[in-house]
Amino acid sequence: MPLLRKRSRTPVWLALSWRVLLALGLIGIALAVHWFDRGGLRDNSDGQVSLIDVIYFTMITVTTVGYGDIVPVTDRARLFDTFVVTPVWLFVWLIFLGTAYDFLFKRVWEKWRMRVLQRDLSGHVIVAGHGASGTEAVVELKRRGRSADAIVVIDPQVDALERAECEGTVVLAADATRNATLEAVRVARASAMIVAAGRDDTSILIVLTARRLAPDLPISVVIRSEDNEALATQAGANTVINPASFAGLLLAGSTTGPHLADYMMDLAGLHGAVSLHERPVVANEIGKPLSAIATGMGLRVYRGGTRYGFWQSEVQALEPGDRIIEVVPFER
The missing domain is CATH 3.40.50.720 (NAD(P)-binding Rossmann-like Domain)
Structure with a gap:
């Protein structure tokens, strides 16, 4: 559904901060385990795995670059990279892709949809x-x-x-x-x-x-x-x-006749036995009396800003531009 929409309840900076912290937390887990299990890694350049080497290896693994200068050599290190680091880089990329969508593509898309919606709004x-x-x-x-x-x-x-x-x-x-x-x-x-x-x-x-x-x-x-x-x-x-006046009208009417309020509710609502309908006069009705319309029971005619009831002589000949108020049966 196209929307001209409201802002999210969550501030932009807070949503972005949570995503960055989550990504850093996942990378931090991989970094900590690599450091404590650095004996399972081998540096092909100097044979020593330092903290810098662990940070470097974690980042190129998470980013799936994998130059091959530092590699896991023990089964435990390989299993960790397989079942922990691989899901970590998958989640990190999903976080960044979701952030890019929410804060860039989605906003551009929503603005475009709003312009299209505003351009097409007519008859609403x-x-x-x-x-x-x-x-x-x-x-x-x-x-x-x-x-x-x-x-x-x-x-x-x-x-x-x-x-x-x-x-x-x-x-x-x-x-x-x-x-x-x-x-x-x-x-x-x-x-x-x-x-x-x-x-x-x-x-x-x-x-x-x-x-x-x-x-x-x-x-x-x-x-x-x-x-x-x-x-x-x-x-x-x-x-x-005025809702209060209308309610009072129904209440007062119910005291003089048990069915008056029921009939008025029928007229006011759509799904009653009858309903009120307003429409312009059609060509084949011009010159005829209001009582001769075939679509319903004519009650009132609006002509030139003046209203005429069904009992008045002015409605004995309908004219071009008239608007008719009629009671029509509800067709189930």
Whole structure:
């Protein structure tokens, strides 16, 4: 899965230090055993095996150079080189190759993938904030057929991004109130944006930033205080959702009829018996009344920024550019 990714929890210097220490430790083991068993080695140049000779022999053995001027002559020395030194040089090379991959090739690869991903981002949904509301929004988007790699989650919290990454989405560890962050996820080319930052002031600031960069982007925002709903609308949000108000609506409705809340939950969710659907009017519907549409039960028409209910005369003749809100049955 391509990622715009977060930094690792382990600092680069610490990870590199552990690898260097591990490599030196393995070489140190080979060096110590060669020194204590130096009687099993023979120097073909002067016949004496000194500390320098042991260091030299260990390094050329670990690096598999093997000039042949110092060689093991006893069975014990040969077995040690076979079953200990050979695995040591294998592990040392794996450590260095892994380090080169992690700190050079992988970083180059990830940067290249990020550039490709940013270049190709278009028609995606941006979710700013992956708390409770953001998580549910991502789950519901996927249920409605949105591909996980067409969802970009922005959150400064590492644990939130880990959850989003497990869902297969593209993630970016950053502050969504900043222009550079929204430009990095190509907000101007997104199809929609969901803002659920957890704080009303932060959510409103994100909406303001996004609206300045993408004047026509549909933006939905979660606002927890009723006093801030008007501010969110003024900031440029197309849809303002207050979870507490919605919950209160369901609770109040359940007191006047046992099935009202059940029906409203059907409309709100994807897998109920019925669901709400918004779409543009099609050519063969122009001039016909809203009640004549064949795809579902028409409830409302949006025309030129004004909404008209199914009971109003304006919906007796659908016009080009109308957007229809309808109730459709869920097909299992």
